[in-house]
Amino acid sequence: MADRTKRIRRSDLLVFATQRNEARRLPYFLEHYRRMGVGHFLIVDNDSTDGGDRFLAAQPDVSLWRSTASYRRARFGMDWMNALLTRYGHGHWCLTVDPDELFVFPFCDTRPLRALTDWLDASRIRSFSAMLLDMYPKGPLDACRYQPGQNPMEIACWFDAGNYAMTRNSALGNLWIRGGPRARSFFADVPEQAPALNKIPLVRWHRRFAYVSSTHMLLPRGLNAVYDEWGGEKASGILLHTKLLDGFAARAEEEVRRGEHYGAAREYRAYAREAARNPDFWCPHSERFLNWRQLEVLGLMSKGNWA
Amino acid sequence: MSVGIVLLAHTALRRVEQVARHWAQGGCPVVIHVDGTVPDPRYAALRRRLEGQPLIGFAPRHRCEWGGWGIVAASRDAAQMVLDGFEDVTHVYLTSGACLPLRPVGELRAFLARHPETDFIESARPSDVPWTVGGFEQDRFDLYFPFSWQRQRWLFDKAVTLQRRLGINRARPVGLHPHMGSQWWCLTRVTLRRILTDPKRPAHDRYFKRVWIPDESYFQTLARRHARRIESRSLTLSRFDSQGKPHVFHDDHLELLQESGSFVARKIWPHADRLYDTFLSPARRPARVASDPARIDRLFEKAGRRRTRGRPGLYMQSRYPHDGWENGATAGPYSVFHGFTDLFDGFEAWLAKTTGTRVHGHLFAPDRAQFSNGQRFVSGALSDHAGLRDANPKAFLTSLIWNTRGERQCFQHGPRDTPGVMTFMAPDPNAQISVITGAWAVSLCRSGISVEACVAKARRLQAREHKAVAHLRARTARAQIRIWSLADFMRNPVPNLLAVTREIATAPQQHLNEAPVLQDLEGLAAFLQALRNHGLHLPSVGPFPQDGGEASEDIHARAVGGQGA
Incomplete structure (x- = not known):
């Protein structure tokens, strides 16, 4: 719909995303990543009906493609992402995120993203982990209405600080991380079905790389070695996940109808069932979001030896 | 008197220009060496921008590869140019393109004027140096290193293994006692002149051309031979992480650098505008008294420990230790x-x-x-x-x-x-x-x-x-x-x-x-x-x-x- 890829410079940091009917979230999404120094956005619009596609097409730093094909058959958008990454990502630091994921990394309030990628280059690190951290408001989701352009953290500023469980995936070497508010509210009886929170969104892309399942893991396997196994800590970040805002229930119902999501939209079925009750994820031990340093102290992310 | 600056650059040439002008404005002659791998047009552009600066010159270009001889050759030629071109230079300070002067130039000159015969160069016996990565303290002087560590790692490793097995032990020129230390020195004219005109120089050069990372040992060793008074420390603040690569300073390190009391720091991130603006500002006031120079070491030490030891009892996305490697399976009793x-x-x-x-x-x-x-x-x-x-x-x-x-x-x-x-x-x-x-x-x-x-x-x-x-x-x-x-x-x-x-x-x-x-x-x-x-x-x-x-x-x-x- 809008191919501005000619404008990509060799040293540009790139964001790759798939979006569908996220018009409300897009303005802040773009602002968040522009502020950290992203040079260009490469976005696939999956048949939006809310005008988000037109909004994106009008942005000077966005290249937009439109697909009316099945999200499910495109392996939940990953085929589109891999194709774009292969074509445009080679040699760049690429951040592959959803419109409801806001990347946070060590020192992100005082250093731009390029400071991180320069450090990763110097350290010969090719991939960078950022766990998905579900953010939620206090009180029922529909109680507060999110406005376009607003920082979602003004509403969904609460999170679970310490209820995550992880196991090693011996096949691809990545960790599976599960837990957080969705696990305890929706999947307590079937924790193995709770959504995976491990993500490796930032990669110095090479055309022979490929994401395997969402951005949970990649090939070749070595890219999944984002964690230290000998007691130390590697540097890592967080993806603030702003899915849990007003409209969540309606969205879940729609996704169940479309059946385009992973595992026959099993996850969305659970959401739709529970979300109809307009749930409150907040508990007296929820933590209020301040900044990356707080997340670091809590052990959700790490500076590693970056100082 | 004056101090001459040798500036070794290979990237971020805009910053190189900025820093060179700063030194020159402070009355210090600068000789810039631009790495031979830098494309000619970019080199030419830098020369053009600095044209007509009487205190700024350019040294003959060498290809500098990390761990190789090129850096020594470049420093030597550039130092020679400083000595030959500027008679009033009493000290030569070796810096890199990622170095930033933290204190007004006048303070450095005053300091060196108080120590006219002292060579500031970190210089220690290899056996006393615990900081090298890879355990090459002694081997780097006893073996031959014909291959590039960065481009020919496999050959490099094989050559080392083979020589160790064969028991290779290179003959050392007589009177040479290997010493090593930080690459960033500040030597007196007298010492430098003696090193550069040493009658045995061809033998020294032959030997050091096959030493591993000679830029950390050539001048460090020869200074021991020629200096009148060595103060074994670098005037440049520079710290290395657990992988052996230099820590990079960012805008948020401003206060830390101000408190360090050092004359020069490296490496500065080229996009750290606030650091460059602050420290190169002509209105820069004399340095505050170093209130806490050790703070920087504590910070980096802590970072190193976080990377190697981690926080006991923490299991998270980037720390998932094998059984027995947790440094404490739980966070507390x-x-x-x-x-x-x-x-x-x-x-x-x-x-x-x-x-x-x-x-x-x-x-x-x-x-x-x-x-x-x-x-x-x-x-x-x-x-x-x-x-x-x-x-x-x-x-x-x-x-x-x-x-x-x-x-x-x-x-x-x-x-x-x-x-x-x-x-x-x-x-x-x-x-x-x-x-x-x-x-x-x-x-x-x-x-x-x-x-x-x-x-x-x-x-x-x-x-x-x-x-x-x-x-x-x-x-x-x-x-x-x-x-x-x-x-x-x-x-x-x-x-x-x-x-x-x-x-x-x-x-x-x-x-x-x-x-x-x-x-x-x-x-x-x-x-x-x-x-x-x-x-x-x-x-x-x-x-x-x-x-x-x-x-x-x-x-x-x-x-x-x-x-x-």
Whole structure:
């Protein structure tokens, strides 16, 4: 719909995303990543009906493609992402995120993203982990209405600080991380079905790389070695996940109808069932979001030896 | 007098230009060496931009590869140019394109004027240098290094292995005692001149061309031969991380750099506008007194430890240690009580009051985690849901201990609980595990259930308890473990209990005002005998004192009666 890829410079940091009917979230999404120094956005619009596609097409730093094909058959958008990454990502630091994921990394309030990628280059690190951290408001989701352009953290500023469980995936070497508010509210009886929170969104892309399942893991396997196994800590970040805002229930119902999501939209079925009750994820031990340093102290992310 | 600057650059040429102008404005001649790998147009552009600057010159270009001879050749030629071109130069300061002067140029000149005969160069014997990565302290002087470490790593490694096997030990030019240290020195004209005009220079150069990382040893070694007074330190603030690469300074290090008191720092991130603007500002005031020069070292040391040792007891996306590599499987000490609630009435409340710790019920009870005060969630929003807990009991426990750092956690455990976590706790030195085996019999006895029904229960509980205790008796067990049989414990119940609580009390324990209340054990001996009479062997209970034959009959009758009622 809008191919501005000619404008990509060799040293540009790139964001790759798939979006569908996220018009409300897009303005802040773009602002968040522009502020950290992203040079260009490469976005696939999956048949939006809310005008988000037109909004994106009008942005000077966005290249937009439109697909009316099945999200499910495109392996939940990953085929589109891999194709774009292969074509445009080679040699760049690429951040592959959803419109409801806001990347946070060590020192992100005082250093731009390029400071991180320069450090990763110097350290010969090719991939960078950022766990998905579900953010939620206090009180029922529909109680507060999110406005376009607003920082979602003004509403969904609460999170679970310490209820995550992880196991090693011996096949691809990545960790599976599960837990957080969705696990305890929706999947307590079937924790193995709770959504995976491990993500490796930032990669110095090479055309022979490929994401395997969402951005949970990649090939070749070595890219999944984002964690230290000998007691130390590697540097890592967080993806603030702003899915849990007003409209969540309606969205879940729609996704169940479309059946385009992973595992026959099993996850969305659970959401739709529970979300109809307009749930409150907040508990007296929820933590209020301040900044990356707080997340670091809590052990959700790490500076590693970056100082 | 004046100090001449040699500036080795290979990237961020805009910054190079900016810093060179700064030195020149301060009256210091600058000779810039631009790496031979930099494309000619960019080099030409830099020269053009600095045209007409009388104090700025350009040295003949060499290809500089990390660890190779090129950097020495470049520094040497550039230094020569400074000496030849600027008669009033008394010191030559070697810097890089990523170096930033932190203090006004005048201060550096004044400082050097006070030390006219001193060479500032870090220079130590290889055997005393612990900071090299890869253990090449001595080998770098004794072997040949014909291959590039960065481009020909395989050949590099093979060549080293082969030479070690062959016992290669290079002959060293006479009178040369290898020393090494930071590449960034500041030498006097006299010393430099002697190094550069040494009649043995061809032999020195031949030798150092095949030394590994000669830029850290050429001048460092030769200064030892020629200097009048060596001050073995670098005037340039530069720190290396655990991988051996230099730490990079960013805008948020401004205060740290101001406090360091150093004349020059490296490496500065080329996009650190605030640092360049602040330190190169013509309005820059004289440096503050170095209030805390060690702060920078503490910061980087901490970062290094975080990378290599990590935070004990933390399991997260970028720290997931193999078994035995956790540097502490849990974040802090905690206590497990097995059998105590069976024996003492109101044990949890008493324990909380006596020790000032957080006391939970059975965290691994089959239906839910019994958090203190019946809470559904604890710190970190950890849920009491059994399904979540049992999906990964180890994660549940380590999360709890991590989330409550600074507050000791105590919890109850017993044979009725979900097993499995004992295998994790037994080897954990943070765990204090106190077990009264067979205490479950007390609850069973008091339950009023018929002896016949109790037999099967007792058999199952004893078997499960036996399994748990086996982990505690294993050779791998590192927890602080106490195991009593019920009979053992009952010989001296209060002192036994105190031995445990004394270790965990947060406040110095007063004498025990309020001893916990023992459950009524009347009829227990008879109950146990009745179990035995049903063919159950009860090693876990131990030799509990017998009341006599009648009691056994009594309880049998009571139990049967109870059933009938």
